[in-house]
Amino acid sequence: MKFLITAGPTREAIDPVRYLSNRSSGKMGYALAKAALEEGHEVSLISGPVSLSTPGSANLVCIESAREMFDAVKTRINEADVAIFCAAVSDYRVADIAAEKIKKNNDELLLKLVKNPDILGSARQEFGFTGILVGFAAETENIEANAKGKLERKGCDFLVANDVSRSDIGFDHDSNEAVIYAKDGSETRLKLASKEDIARQIIERIR
Numbered sequence: 001m002k003f004l005i006t007a008g009p010t011r012e013a014i015d016p017v018r019y020l021s022n023r024s025s026g027k028m029g030y031a032l033a034k035a036a037l038e039e040g041h042e043v044s045l046i047s048g049p050v051s052l053s054t055p056g057s058a059n060l061v062c063i064e065s066a067r068e069m070f071d072a073v074k075t076r077i078n079e080a081d082v083a084i085f086c087a088a089v090s091d092y093r094v095a096d097i098a099a100e101k102i103k104k105n106n107d108e109l110l111l112k113l114v115k116n117p118d119i120l121g122s123a124r125q126e127f128g129f130t131g132i133l134v135g136f137a138a139e140t141e142n143i144e145a146n147a148k149g150k151l152e153r154k155g156c157d158f159l160v161a162n163d164v165s166r167s168d169i170g171f172d173h174d175s176n177e178a179v180i181y182a183k184d185g186s187e188t189r190l191k192l193a194s195k196e197d198i199a200r201q202i203i204e205r206i207r
């Protein structure tokens with residue numbers, strides 16, 4: 001099967017030398033790419049800036065901003081049988097990117113942000129994707145309700161939820177613990193394990 005996987009953070013430029021981003025390391029998405037390759041699948045990995053080496057024979061597509069990730073996904077998603085959206089996409093970008101480096105002339109600086117496109121949320125209606133769709137949810141509260149809401153709203157077959165309020169798992173850590181909510185109402189609990197182990201279990205559940 002052909003997999004498309006998004007991974008890592010996005011960067012939203014403020015001026016030529018500064019950006020807004022988040023703490024995503026890309027480890028979970030890269031582990032998923034590795035696990036899918038190990039099972040003999042083809043993988044397109046659409047990745048924000050990370051410090052990780054490319055897993056095996058994955059077809060790596062490097063992007064920076066959410067809008068670049070949107071375009072990269074749009075042009076490739078319909079070649080895939082399975083699309084996994086693991087990237088921590090910036091929900092907002094800077095409205096007017098400064099052409100020159102911003103000088104510290106004032107005591108206050110206001111940045112106006114505008115909403116980025118929801119890439120996962122565009123998969124069904126806008127991109128017309130009919131394959132297996134897997135989303136992730138990084139939550140700090142009401143995990144189950146938020147995850148089930150996202151599963152439904154974004155047209156996913158599976159939604160992998162993890163608790164990012166915990167300091168020992170998730171963002172920028174080597175291990176994770178998660179629950180896979182499926183469209184059919186079933187739940188699969190993945191106990192604390194390395195991101196490689198969690199990735200293998202997610203690929204197995206999708207299979």
Ligand code: CTP
Nearest residue numbers: 085086087089116117118119120135136137138
């Ligand atoms: N995602 C995406 N494009 C965005 C934002 C999120 O593709 N612009 C994907 C992520 O890769 C992940 C899922 O959507 O698979 C998580 O969405 P999230 O932003 O947490 O959910 P929202 O429904 O936007 O809700 P909120 O941010 O308000 O929690």
